Amino acid sequence: MKRDILTIRDLSSEEVFRLIERALEIKKKQGKTNFPLRGRILGLIFDKPSTRTRVSFEAAMIRLGGGTIFLGKADTQLSRGEPIRDTARVLSRYLDALAVRTYAQDTVEEMARWADIPVINALTDRYHPCQILSDLMTVQENKGKIVGLKIAWIGDGNNVANSWINAAGLLGFDLVLACPSGYRPSPEALEKAGEKVRIVDEPVEAARDADVINTDVWASMGQEEEHGKRVEAFQGFQINSELLAYCKKDVTVMHCLPAHRGEEISEDVLEGPYSVVFDQSENKMHMHQALLEWLLA
Ligand code: CP
Ligand code: NVA
Numbered sequence: 001m002k003r004d005i006l007t008i009r010d011l012s013s014e015e016v017f018r019l020i021e022r023a024l025e026i027k028k029k030q031g032k033t034n035f036p037l038r039g040r041i042l043g044l045i046f047d048k049p050s051t052r053t054r055v056s057f058e059a060a061m062i063r064l065g066g067g068t069i070f071l072g073k074a075d076t077q078l079s080r081g082e083p084i085r086d087t088a089r090v091l092s093r094y095l096d097a098l099a100v101r102t103y104a105q106d107t108v109e110e111m112a113r114w115a116d117i118p119v120i121n122a123l124t125d126r127y128h129p130c131q132i133l134s135d136l137m138t139v140q141e142n143k144g145k146i147v148g149l150k151i152a153w154i155g156d157g158n159n160v161a162n163s164w165i166n167a168a169g170l171l172g173f174d175l176v177l178a179c180p181s182g183y184r185p186s187p188e189a190l191e192k193a194g195e196k197v198r199i200v201d202e203p204v205e206a207a208r209d210a211d212v213i214n215t216d217v218w219a220s221m222g223q224e225e226e227h228g229k230r231v232e233a234f235q236g237f238q239i240n241s242e243l244l245a246y247c248k249k250d251v252t253v254m255h256c257l258p259a260h261r262g263e264e265i266s267e268d269v270l271e272g273p274y275s276v277v278f279d280q281s282e283n284k285m286h287m288h289q290a291l292l293e294w295l296l297a
Helices: 013-028 052-063 084-092 105-114 129-143 159-171 187-191 203-207 224-233 277-296
Strands: 041-046 067-072 097-101 119-121 150-154 174-178 197-200 212-215 252-255
Touching: 013 129, 013 159, 013 277, 041 052, 052 067, 052 097, 052 277, 084 105, 097 105, 097 277, 105 119, 119 129, 129 159, 129 212, 129 252, 129 277, 150 159, 150 203, 159 174, 159 187, 159 197, 174 203, 252 277
Parallel strands: 041 067, 041 097, 097 119, 150 174, 150 212, 174 197, 212 252
Antiparallel strands: none
């Protein structure tokens, strides 16, 4: 039976740990592959811009011996109103898997319902599961473990935060999120979070003794018009050297990128010795390779 990855909750904790192990193995063996996906094709339907997710998925598929077809916002008849259910059934006859980046979570769910091939959520307004898979790999790589750590989130309770909450509920690590009121994570994500997830008002409370500190932009794609209002609401919710002083001495600083220096994170911390943001970006490719191999080989 095909597997869709629409949220982290579509995986079991064992599957997540196995993907992390495999992605780390792939990273070690970089360049050496026996092309297990020769002749297979990944389609990418992207309604929003992307540097990392698009290129790392395409590079991963090519490294596995397969090919990709990228479909931007205006490229398909979806832009002229062709129903998702027709598009999904047609594309299933040409492709082996589909990665979709769009606005509504309902869109990827409907695509998955009608497609006969695995559908991967490559970011919606609600969730960004693949980001968290590779972020967990980065935590494992840097800390040697995930469970037993305190992971802090500072800022917007957005799609990336919601997926971190899903992961904490599934794997059982401590996640403390400091979000301004009005910008808290989605109730749907929090509902199943369990007691390992806490929401606090003060960034210092989240940062105190944290092993990992993590953030993302204050205004996500599609929220550009709210930028000014959000900058005001998020004052005090920046990862900077003052906040870092509350974390453990060997804290790991993460950001899924793109970053807005001087807003959610200061330049010196982003470029500083605790930051692993470029390893984090690289790891997306290794994780996507592990994921595609698992889904399709
Ligand atoms: N982190 C991430 O998803 O980046 P892109 O928007 O560049 O894909
Ligand atoms: N929260 C951000 C993540 C970008 C990778 C956005 O949705 O724009």
